[in-house]
Amino acid sequence: MKQVASALHTRAGLIAAIVLALVLVLAVIGPYIAPFDPLKNSGAILQAPNATHWFGTDYLGRDVLSRVLAGAPLSVYTAFEAVGIGLVIGVIPGITSVYLGRTYEWITLRVMDGLIALPFLIFAIAVAALLGNAVQQAMIAVGILIAPAFYRITRAAVLSHANSQYVTASQLFGASLFRVIRTHVWSKILPTLVVATANATAAGLLIVSSLTFLGIGVVPPDPTWGGILASDLSYLSQAPYGPIFPSLLIMATVGSLNLLADAIKDTSGDHGRVRLLKRRGRRVGTA
Amino acid sequence: MTALLEVSGLRVELGHGRGRTEVLHGVDLTVEPGQIVGLIGETGSGKTTLARAVLGLAPPNSGTVLIEEQNTTKLRGRALRAFRRSGAAQYVFQDPLRSLDPDRTVFDTLVEGLVVQGGRSRDELRDAADRVARLVSLPAELLSKHPGELSGGQRQRVAIGRAMAVEPKLLICDEPVSALDASTRITILELLLELRRERGLGVIMITHDLGSLAGVADRVTVLYRGNVVESGSTQEVLLAPQHPYTRLLVESVPSLFDDEPLDSNRRGELRDAVRALELDEPVASVAGTR
Numbered sequence: 001m002k003q004v005a006s007a008l009h010t011r012a013g014l015i016a017a018i019v020l021a022l023v024l025v026l027a028v029i030g031p032y033i034a035p036f037d038p039l040k041n042s043g044a045i046l047q048a049p050n051a052t053h054w055f056g057t058d059y060l061g062r063d064v065l066s067r068v069l070a071g072a073p074l075s076v077y078t079a080f081e082a083v084g085i086g087l088v089i090g091v092i093p094g095i096t097s098v099y100l101g102r103t104y105e106w107i108t109l110r111v112m113d114g115l116i117a118l119p120f121l122i123f124a125i126a127v128a129a130l131l132g133n134a135v136q137q138a139m140i141a142v143g144i145l146i147a148p149a150f151y152r153i154t155r156a157a158v159l160s161h162a163n164s165q166y167v168t169a170s171q172l173f174g175a176s177l178f179r180v181i182r183t184h185v186w187s188k189i190l191p192t193l194v195v196a197t198a199n200a201t202a203a204g205l206l207i208v209s210s211l212t213f214l215g216i217g218v219v220p221p222d223p224t225w226g227g228i229l230a231s232d233l234s235y236l237s238q239a240p241y242g243p244i245f246p247s248l249l250i251m252a253t254v255g256s257l258n259l260l261a262d263a264i265k266d267t268s269g270d271h272g273r274v275r276l277l278k279r280r281g282r283r284v285g286t287a
Numbered sequence: 288m289t290a291l292l293e294v295s296g297l298r299v300e301l302g303h304g305r306g307r308t309e310v311l312h313g314v315d316l317t318v319e320p321g322q323i324v325g326l327i328g329e330t331g332s333g334k335t336t337l338a339r340a341v342l343g344l345a346p347p348n349s350g351t352v353l354i355e356e357q358n359t360t361k362l363r364g365r366a367l368r369a370f371r372r373s374g375a376a377q378y379v380f381q382d383p384l385r386s387l388d389p390d391r392t393v394f395d396t397l398v399e400g401l402v403v404q405g406g407r408s409r410d411e412l413r414d415a416a417d418r419v420a421r422l423v424s425l426p427a428e429l430l431s432k433h434p435g436e437l438s439g440g441q442r443q444r445v446a447i448g449r450a451m452a453v454e455p456k457l458l459i460c461d462e463p464v465s466a467l468d469a470s471t472r473i474t475i476l477e478l479l480l481e482l483r484r485e486r487g488l489g490v491i492m493i494t495h496d497l498g499s500l501a502g503v504a505d506r507v508t509v510l511y512r513g514n515v516v517e518s519g520s521t522q523e524v525l526l527a528p529q530h531p532y533t534r535l536l537v538e539s540v541p542s543l544f545d546d547e548p549l550d551s552n553r554r555g556e557l558r559d560a561v562r563a564l565e566l567d568e569p570v571a572s573v574a575g576t577r
Contacts, residue, residue, distance in 0.1 A: 165386035166396075169449065172342060172378055173400040174371030183399075187390045 006267040013263030019256035023076060023249070030072035036063035038070035038223050046239045055245045059235050064228065068245055071223035076253070078139050078217070078224070079204035083197060085143025090150025091193065095185065097155055098162045099177055112148040120145055121214070128216045138217030142207050146200050153196045157189035191268045198261030202254035209250075225250050289356060291457055291489040292318040292341065292376075297350035299333075299340050310336045312513045313350065316491075318457065321483055323490040325500035325521065327536060328510035334493045337510065338459045341491075342378055343367055355456060372404050374453030381462040383442035387434040393420075393445050394430040400453035415452060423448040423478060440471035444478070451482065458482070459491045464499055476503050497540050501525060509533045511561075531560035 007013035031038075036053075042061035049056045055064035093108040127141035161167065161184070170180050209226015211217040218224050225246040232242030294316040300309045310333045318324050328334050339345040341352050343359055352359050354375050362370050377400075380386035387396055397419050398412045407415070420427055423444040434442055443463065450458055460479070464472040480503060482488045494500060500507060500521065507524040509517040509532065516530040528534045535557040 164388075165380045165382070166388040168344065169378065169380070169386060170399060170403070172344075172371055172376075173374070173403040173453065174368040175399075175403045176368065179403065183391070184388050 007260065007263040010263045010267060012259050013267070016256040016259035016263060019252055020260065023072075023253050023256075026069065026072045026249075027076040028073070030069040034063075034066035034069040036066040038062060038066040039221050046235055046242075048239070048241065056239065056241065058228070058231060058239075058242070064242070064245055067223040067228055068225065068249060071225050071228060071246075072249075074135070074218060074222065075205060075208060075225040075250075078135055078208045079201050081136075082139045082142035082146065082204045082207070083201045085140060086146035086150050086200060087197065089144065090147035091154045094151040094154030095158050095181055095189075097151075098158045099181075108151070112151045115145060116148045118145065124211060124216055125214075133216060133219065135217050138208075138211055142204065142211075146203070149200065150193075150196060153192055154189055157192045158185055161185055161188045187268070191265045194264045195261040198257040201257050205250055205253060290317050290353070291320045291322075291355060292316070292491075293351075293353040293356075294337075294341060295351055295353075297337070297340055297352065298348045299336055299345050300348050301336065301345065309348075310513050311340065311347075314510070314513070314515055316508055316515070316518075318489045318491060320456065320489050321487040322506065323479070323483055323492060323504045325504035325507040326491055326493045326510060327495060327497060327500065327507060329495060331512075332510045333513040334510055335461055338378065338461055338491065338493055341459065342376055343371075374400055374404070374455050376457040376459065377450035377453065377455040379443075379446050379450050379458065379460040379463050382466050383439060383446045384434060384466075386446050387442060387449075389434055391433070392430065393425070393432050393434070393437070396434075396445055397430070397448050397452055399449060404453065419448045419452045422451060422482070424474075438471075439467050440474065443467060443471075443475055447475070447478065447482075451486075454486070455488070457489045457491070459493070461493045462495075463492065465494065465496060472499065479503065497525065497536060509536070531557055535561060 008017055040062065042057070044053075044057055045059055045061040047053055047057040047061075053063050053065065055068060058064055058067070090112075093112075097105045097108045123145060124138060124141045127137055131137040131140075164184070167180055167184050170184055175183075206226065208217060208224060209229055212220075212224055212227040212230060218227060220227065229243050229246040229250070232239065232246065235242060294314060297311055297314045297316075298309060299311040300307050302308055314333070314337055316324070316326075316337070326334050326337065336345055340347050341354075341359075343352075343362065347360050350360070357370070359367075359370060391399075394416050397416045401407055401412060401415055416430055417427060420430060425441065425444050425448060429437065429441065434445070437445065443466075447458075447460075447463070458479075463479070464475050467475060476499060479490060479492070483490060492500065492504060504521045506519065507517075507521050508515055509524065509530065511530075511532045517524055517528065517533045524533060525537055528537050538553065538557065
């Protein structure tokens with residue numbers, strides 16, 4: 001991933017990568033460094049942050065720091081899983097719809113239109129009812145529902161390059177469709193796709209929480225950042241600082257994803273070429 | 288000697304559904320090895336469509352395209368890709384900036400055809416790129432550059448080099464010099480002449496600029512509204528044009544020594560003559576030089 005590597009040479013990209021790395025580390029080791037049992041109730045409910053409970057306690061007297069740490073893997077993995085599913089079932093048809101003929105194009109367009117028309121919550125509830133109420137099923141539902149966004153974005157990006165003369169030249173050499181996409185199309189759509197992915201991952205984190213709020217997917221008392229946020233919101237008058245800790249983590253993750261996406265966009269595609277040429281101090285072509 | 292390219296009775300329709308229009312109405316064209324054939328005609332006359340049909344980019348309704356005696360109109364899918372990998376016919380686009388992938392270096396672009404053919408090591412590709420760069424007079428230090436860092440003439444050399452790397456027998460150049468300034472134009476035309484001399488390359492040069500054909504083409508074919516209206520040696524066609532449309536084209540070429548290239552009465556006369564002959568087909572609306 002040349003584009004990602006060059007994005008890390010910008011300050012914004014580096015900061016974003018460091019924050020994301022910390023979040024990932026948290027997702028891996030979070031449950032093991034939690035000072036208390038995240039599920040254990042105690043009499044000390046809704047305590048303010050103090051020396052024992054750094055982030056305070058929630059309405060059942062559970063240690064918030066432990067819950068935030070223990071909830072990290074579930075929150076992060078589920079968001080990535082949903083986006084991963086969405087990417088696979090959105091991007092692949094998105095690219096191929098441009099090249100594989102009008103019938104295939106028509107079918108994929110109508111399927112994606114159909115998915116866009118589905119009301120999100122009703123679909124999620126229906127999937128939970130059909131496949132059982134668990135995290136995997138909920139993430140499949142979320143993934144399917146964000147796929148049309150990826151499909152549309154990818155398709156639009158591919159369309160603007162699909163019939164470029166260099167693609168025709170490549171086809172005249174007898175290049176396969178896969179090769180044409182890999183060598184000529186992929187680098188053009190990647191910046192757009194990365195930004196969309198970062199945004200979708202951010203949305204994914206929040207969707208997981210909103211589903212938890214409805215009791216779909218992650219079932220209480222299992223902690224997730226979104227779940228902690230939702231329960232804290234009910235006790236704002238008693239513990240107004242409550243939502244700060246889970247929100248800070250969600251914001252840091254979402255914010256750095258967006259920052260990274262921005263850096264990648266700036267260092268690849270047309271922007272990236274202009275940057276590169278400017279750094280080399282040469283005349284910039286009318287690309 | 289067998290012809291390199293033999294197009295006969297080629298009919299091509301473009302567009303979909305009710306907008307479908309026949310753009311070529313049975314075109315014949317022959318190119319011998321080592322011959323440069325100029326294809327001239329106004330915008331919408333079907334020049335580019337003819338080139339695309341020869342290359343299998345626009346499927347014909349009827350007629351045949353024989354490249355080295357192989358009928359390419361019947362090839363589909365895998366067979367078509369296999370034929371293309373042989374590199375027999377290549378295409379050079381009008382606008383060298385848009386025809387080069389801005390993300391890939393000159394080296395990547397030059398060896399793309401060889402990479403697609405497969406079976407070459409990195410070193411062999413390096414050698415091939417150096418050879419092609421010399422062939423089209425590109426300085427070796429440009430190989431690591433991106434198209435945005437090159438001048439217009441250099442870009443067109445890269446585009447010609449990309450096509451020449453697979454050692455084609457037939458090169459179709461669509462307005463190869465119209466995006467270039469006059470002095471660069473000459474060097475590119477000289478390059479084509481040299482390639483013809485050294486490689487026995489057959490060339491179809493699509494253009495609306497008669498001036499760039501005069502010193503270069505052996506034969507000229509005039510396309511008007513999807514029909515070949517005149518075809519012959521360059522001298523015959525340019526010095527003694529038979530068809531009114533050709534006459535209009537020839538007389539419209541501005542000369543440095545005339546005060547007025549073509550007076551308006553004469554031009555009107557010729558236009559009327561062309562109209563009188565009207566080939567009762569509407570001007571193709573879909574085609575264009577791009």
